[in-house]
Amino acid sequence: MRLFISPISPFVRKVEIIAHLKGLGDRLEKVKARDVGVDIAALNPLGKVPTFVTDEGEVLIESGLICQYLDEIGTGPRLYGEDATARRHILQQEALAQGVLDAAVACRMEVREHGPEQQSAAWLERQHQKLVAGLREIEKNLAHLPEQLGLLQASYACALFFIDQHKVYESWRTDYPHLANWYANLRQVPLIAKTEPKL
Ligand SMILES: N[C@@H](CCC(=O)N[C@@H](CS)C(=O)NCC(=O)O)C(=O)O
Known part of the structure; x- marks a missing residue:
């Protein structure tokens, strides 16, 4: 492979x-x-x-x-659920995390590719709103996550690391302290720590 x-x-x-x-x-x-x-x-x-x-x-x-x-x-528990309903729920949550990451990437590209005069404040604000609403939803959903590391934890970790790395939403920890606390613990999990890009 x-x-x-x-x-x-x-x-x-x-x-x-x-x-x-x-x-x-x-x-x-x-x-x-x-x-x-x-x-x-x-x-x-x-x-x-x-x-x-x-x-x-x-x-x-x-x-x-x-x-x-x-x-x-692969081996081990199915990460996309055992039946159609569970799978649909996981795919929906995965889409949410992917949408948050896409918005973060869009902010990053707007800043990287355009000088301050060329940047669209309206576009950046639109993406920022997706980050705000997306993280709010992710925080709400944390209570339903299984204990074991799985697809959604991985998806959230990748999105949050990128948000931090490129400073696209610097106040997210203040806005979502429960999510911040959860993420701080997740970062201690060896596989999550090991795969963090070295900056
Ligand atoms: N929706 C795609 C996004 C992949 C993506 O945007 N990858 C970026 C790197 S982070 C890339 O290859 N960009 C190069 C390009 O767009 O030409 C996925 O989830 O795999």
Whole structure:
């Protein structure tokens, strides 16, 4: 199994966490997408990481889809639920975390790609509102999370690390102290700590 990566991508990190949780961490051959001779666009027309190639040569794009595949072939409890209702609930929560991360990435790109005069304050505010509302919902849902590290904890950890890394919502800990406390504990879990990108 080959995983095309960028070492700092939050989407790649999520896939790596899930691969380890499913007992597949050692089977992943990681290839840096930016390495000389690597043509990721030949595999994935979107040219994005993570891009994944199964042992049978099937190409999978999109972090959530790759995680679902790893969940199917790996060992241990099913991360996407045992029945259709549980699965739908987890997919919905995963979509929420993905939406938060997408908004954080959008803020980051707006600031990185445009000088202060070119930045759209309205666009940034719109993304910020998604962060505010998304984290509020995630905090509300914490009570329903299982104890054991799973897909949603991994998704939240990757989003929150990115938010901190790029300072896209600096007051989130003040706004959501319960989430902040929960995340501080999650960061102590060895797999979460080990996969944090080195800044
Ligand atoms: N929705 C995708 C997002 C992947 C994504 O945006 N990856 C970024 C790196 S963090 C990327 O490859 N960007 C390069 C580009 O857009 O050309 C997923 O969840 O896998």
